Amino acid sequence: MKKVMFFVLILSVLVSIAFAGLKEEVESSIKKNLIQQGAKAPKVDVKILEQLKGTNIFFLEVKATGENIQKPIKAFLLSDGRYLYQNVIELSTGLNMIEVLKSKYNIVKFSKKDLEDFTLIEGNKGAKNTIVMITDFECPFCKKAHFLLKELLKDKKDYAFYIFNFPLKKIHKKSELFAKILIAGARLGYDFRDELYNFKDKSLSDEKILEIFSQKTKEPKKFKEIALSRETSNQIEKNISKGEELGVRGTPVIIVNGKRVDGFNPVLVRKYINEI
Template sequence: MKRLFILVVLLAALVTGCKSADLKVLEKNLQAGFAQTGQDIKVQVIELKNLKDILPGFAFVEIKIYNNNNLVNTERFITNGRYFAKDIIDSKTLSSLKDELDFEFAKVETIDTSKLTLASGNKDAKNVIVEITDFQCPYCKKANALFKEKLADKSDYALYIVHLPLDMHPNAQIMAQIFEAGMQMGFNFKNELFEADYIKVIESKIEDLQEAGTQLNQETLAVLIDEVNNQIINDFAAKTDNPDKFKSLVLSDEIKTKVDETKELAENLNISATPAFYINGKAISGYNERLILKALDDIK
């Protein structure tokens, strides 16, 4: 986990609140520092939230940097006017204060869900969850289990799936196609797909090949993965009322295109890793349980 740990000295006894004058001092000091470069750089410090209730004397601010009157950079910090830090970590929970504040002040994205598959909830719900996922991603599995538990007693939500099967997960693409084919035929295999562990099946087959003295190469592995993909299709086809139709649908251009279109959506959102979520338009990157729970608490 990439996390910036910064030691911040809190002078709470000397500071009772983060006043606008304190932020002006920060703005002035930064401006003076940039002036030494000889460039036409202007600094603007904007208070987003006074943190007096949780961190007396500090505020969450946005610092904008202008070069020749053009905005060139925007960063958010926690500051008391003189000192500023990128993040503060709660030593008890090891959670990031900045993550929570960034989520609170996150830009709300409008995502077109008209072509996405509704995995749970109802289309007319007030709350919209977009889950960008990979059925073989370990943290995606954790996220699915969390959603399954926390949404069980809620009704006013719509959860849509965006597929982003990663190359490192050999069966993720076919599992995405199985999900879409299942939904089209009235079978929701979402939880079963996440709970399945076909990586172990591949590992077991590799061990068998090695014990048999078979030399492993790219071609051998490709054949093995195809075998497991067919096994997965057959396993889930057996759960339907029309296995032959299901198998044909899984491998159809229609379903492949459906999955590819959701991958394009993820790419357009500049997402290249899983899991990621948009809960009522606000982004959460990675399996950040604390932020996910905070967002789900607002859903009834």
């Protein structure tokens, strides 16, 4: 079954349309392109969410399904009535407007149960502000995001910071082990984020790495038991499933009071942290 790659559509199609009937024309153009990409019986729905202030550019939500589209497509795009754009940068702020508007219309809401499945690493449950970082401790961009957040949050109060483990196991061989170490450390009152992001000797065996971190605690035996427990493995699997449900494709993803930032985007992260 031919896989339909939606990003090909975004990169390759210039849609010539008039402002009148914008929704219908975009739907028709995307549908035609999906068919060209091999989609069978595609259905496309476009919602015009808002117009960028002082421009003729509109922010659109696009949803598409089809007989051989394995997962429903959901994407946010910009159009000026003639072209579809991947992004538009606001010169005065450097902000990617698609990312800003996505976070406005694509608010992430976590239940209390969701938060219980994450790892509270800073602050207290029930704080006014909630920050969730979806991370892989071998991801270099997650490392950059971590140290940026650490700097931005040093003078902030009344927030709860959760780690949402999303180890990319196929490309980062120690990522799941590092997630287990983070969880075990947190349960005993330790924050090993700095050490995990900076860990260099990944050629060591899992047992040796676990031993190194266990010796940083006052209860090495209990630390190992927690790290290797079925409960910890289940927690990580729940995190991965939740990430897939949210459409996470990579790390980091930072969610500040429901506003989602995909990838390492220091301008947007700084903006949302400064709003706390």
